[in-house]
Amino acid sequence: MTDGYEYVPHPLLRRRVRDVASGIEGELMAVINEDVSTSLHPYWVELAYVRGPSGREFSTAVDNIEPAEPHPSPRT
Numbered sequence: 077m078t079d080g081y082e083y084v085p086h087p088l089l090r091r092r093v094r095d096v097a098s099g100i101e102g103e104l105m106a107v108i109n110e111d112v113s114t115s116l117h118p119y120w121v122e123l124a125y126v127r128g129p130s131g132r133e134f135s136t137a138v139d140n141i142e143p144a145e146p147h148p149s150p151r152t
Contacts, residue, residue, distance in 0.1 A: 080110060080111040081108050081109065081110045081111065082108065082109045083106060083107070083108055083109075084107040084108065084109050084122055084138075085107075086104065086107040086124075086138070088104045088141065088143060089104055089105075089106070089107070090103060090104065090105075091103070091104055091143065092143070092144040093124075093126060093141045093142060093143060093144055094141070094142050094143075094144045095124075095126060095134075095136045095140050095141060096140050096141070096142060097136055097137075097140045098136070100126070100128050100129075100134070101128075101129070101144045102126040102127045102128040102129060103126065103127045104124060104125070104126055104141060105125045105126065105127050105133060106124075106125045107122055107123070107124050107125070107138055108122070108123055108125065109121070109122050109123075110122075110123055121137070122137070122138040123135045123136070123137065123138065124136050124137070124138045124140070124141045126141065
């Protein structure tokens with residue numbers, strides 16, 4: 077493969093997720109298998125790209141994402 081990345085299908089794409097490392101919730105925009113090596117030897121990792129509440133996207137390990145639970149409605 078000549079590219080340094082490839083898109084990976086994921087069941088939570090376009091759904092609300094939580095990054096367990098930071099606790100930030102957002103929409104899962106993509107999962108990409110990326111070569112993150114800075115040497116001649118490739119090192120591939122799957123990264124999840126999440127669009128947070130600010131509108132900015134951040135990446136985290138795909139194993140760090142989980143479905144976000146809906147916030148409970150206040151009881152009256």
